[in-house]
Structure formats: C-alpha cells, structure tokens
Amino acid sequence: MSKGAQDKLQALKQVLSVQIQRTPHCRNPRLENIEWVERLPRKGLKNKVLERQVLIKDINGETLYIQYPGKESERKRDQRPWDFRPKVYDNSGNPVKDMSFSDIWGSLYDELYKTNRHNSARVLAVLFYRMAFMVDHKKVAPTKTPCRLVQFQDGKQSSILLDNINLCPPPWVYEPPRWVIKELSKSVPSLGGLSLEAFLRYNELLAWNEDSKYYYRDTKATGPSASLPWKDRRRGRMNTLLTHVKIIGFIVGEIKAADLFGSLAGRGVAPASSSEVKRICAGFISDMGTKTTKKV
Numbered sequence: 185m186s187k188g189a190q191d192k193l194q195a196l197k198q199v200l201s202v203q204i205q206r207t208p209h210c211r212n213p214r215l216e217n218i219e220w221v222e223r224l225p226r227k228g229l230k231n232k233v234l235e236r237q238v239l240i241k242d243i244n245g246e247t248l249y250i251q252y253p254g255k256e257s258e259r260k261r262d263q264r265p266w267d268f269r270p271k272v273y274d275n276s277g278n279p280v281k282d283m284s285f286s287d288i289w290g291s292l293y294d295e296l297y298k299t300n301r302h303n304s305a306r307v308l309a310v311l312f313y314r315m316a317f318m319v320d321h322k323k324v325a326p327t328k329t330p331c332r333l334v335q336f337q338d339g340k341q342s343s344i345l346l347d348n349i350n351l352c353p354p355p356w357v358y359e360p361p362r363w364v365i366k367e368l369s370k371s372v373p374s375l376g377g378l379s380l381e382a383f384l385r386y387n388e389l390l391a392w393n394e395d396s397k398y399y400y401r402d403t404k405a406t407g408p409s410a411s412l413p414w415k416d417r418r419r420g421r422m423n424t425l426l427t428h429v430k431i432i433g434f435i436v437g438e439i440k441a442a443d444l445f446g447s448l449a450g451r452g453v454a455p456a457s458s459s460e461v462k463r464i465c466a467g468f469i470s471d472m473g474t475k476t477t478k479k480v
Contacts (some may be wrong), residue, residue: 192367193303196468199361200310203470204458205317207418213318213356214395214421220354221266221396224252231258232339237271237332238351240389245275246382250389251334256397262405264397270389272382279341283376285424288387289431291376297435304371309432310468311360311368313461315388316425321356329353358388387428391421418455426455433464 254267331347433439447454
C-alpha cells in the first residue's frame, strides 16, 4: 500500500473507529422512528390502489421517499399494516427499480469482489455496522416535508399527485460522515444503480422498515404471530445490516462460503458476530472498554 493510501486509511479510521455496540445503545432512536411510522395517516390508502410517498432526502437530484402501505399490509396471514418500502427517483425524475435483498447483495458482489476493491469494501462494512446501531443518526427538529399520492390502475402505477398534507420527518435521520462518503465515492461511485450515498440511505430505509414490522409483530399482533414484548431485539435493522457486513466479509475473504450460505439458507439472514465484525472491519472496531481513535 502506498504512503498516500496508508494516510487516507488512517484518516478514515480517525473518523469511523467505534467500539463494539450493543442493542441498548440505540433503543430510544429506534423506538422514536418506529412510533413515527405507527402514526403515519393511512385513511383511504390501500396497497397497489392509492399509496402515499413521504420525502426523506434529496441527494443532488436523487430523491428518496418512503412509500406506504406496503404489500405486507394486505396479506391474509401475519399482516404488517405498518409496512412501507423505499422509493428512489433519479436526477431526471424517473423511478429507480426497487431492490430486493438479493439485488443488494448481488450489487455488492459485482462492484466489490469482481473489481477487487477490498479496502473500500471494509470501509463500507464499517458504515453498515454503524448504521445497524444508528451511530450516524442525528436528531432533527420537527419541520414539514412534502408528500405525494401515487395512484394505481390494474395494479400498475398510473399517476402521481401532490398531496394536501405535509408531514414532519422522522425524529432520527441517517447522516453518514460527509468526508467519508466523498472519499469512498472515488473508488465506489455507485451501487445498485444509485450513487453511493443514495444506496446507503436506501438500505437504512429498508432496515427501518424491518424494525417497524418486527416491533408490530412483537407488540401489536394477536394470535399465532404474536411474540414476547419487544426488548431491544436484534431482529429487524441489526440482523439485516449485520448480514450485509457478513456478505462483505465473504467478499474480502474473512468469511467462509459454508458459514454464510448455511445461515442464509436456514434463517434468511446471516448477521455477523462481534468477532466476525472485528475481522471484517479490521482496525475500525474495538472491544467495549478499549480506547478507540476517536469517540463517536
């Protein structure tokens, strides 16, 4: 590694280094954002008939919305009425194809493994780890954000109308370190057809939706799907984003294929353990009580 590359890596560690996190660290921000989803007005809305978009972020012309109600709000069994999905529009205002988890993992493999960008991959893993525990989330003042209504005909989107309501944004908003995004974008300018920042924010919205669905299942649902009260569980955002970290671990050679795919086949998720996180995010993550380069 050249001297310049070493200096840049050290600078990234100065900004991103963090101790191993535990679920209580982000309990309150998680709950506040979940409760925001619970309070969203749903009267008159129906999946694939009339849905609402709430603007979350404009990134140099790429716009990110949450769109609800999602498809799981309509299913007969284990209904999830708070379900939503991220929706992105490109710089020309055209909708970007929605991504499944397999699409996301495929884009990570295509962009990081095939191009041998292992150092960049490890930095991206650190960002996903910090996202899992909401390290980079900021509390925002209540303002009003515009909404749109999406009409469907025969299950296909037919028109978008300005809504007559404005909603406050969620209380906690993901704001990754600007300098890190700028530097990482030099080697990984895009993922999944989105800019790097839009890709990260898209995954944050997916993780937030997973949190909301599991919280509903654990605290609101009745019958066979009901579970124990929600207690800082790793289900939801943490299992989702730590699976991304483990996928990157496979890409950089820190995780065996059998360990990754065995877990995915059995559970649908493969969250990286703390010991795996420290290997994958080499030099960025330390044990609790260990001094890090910079507090976050």
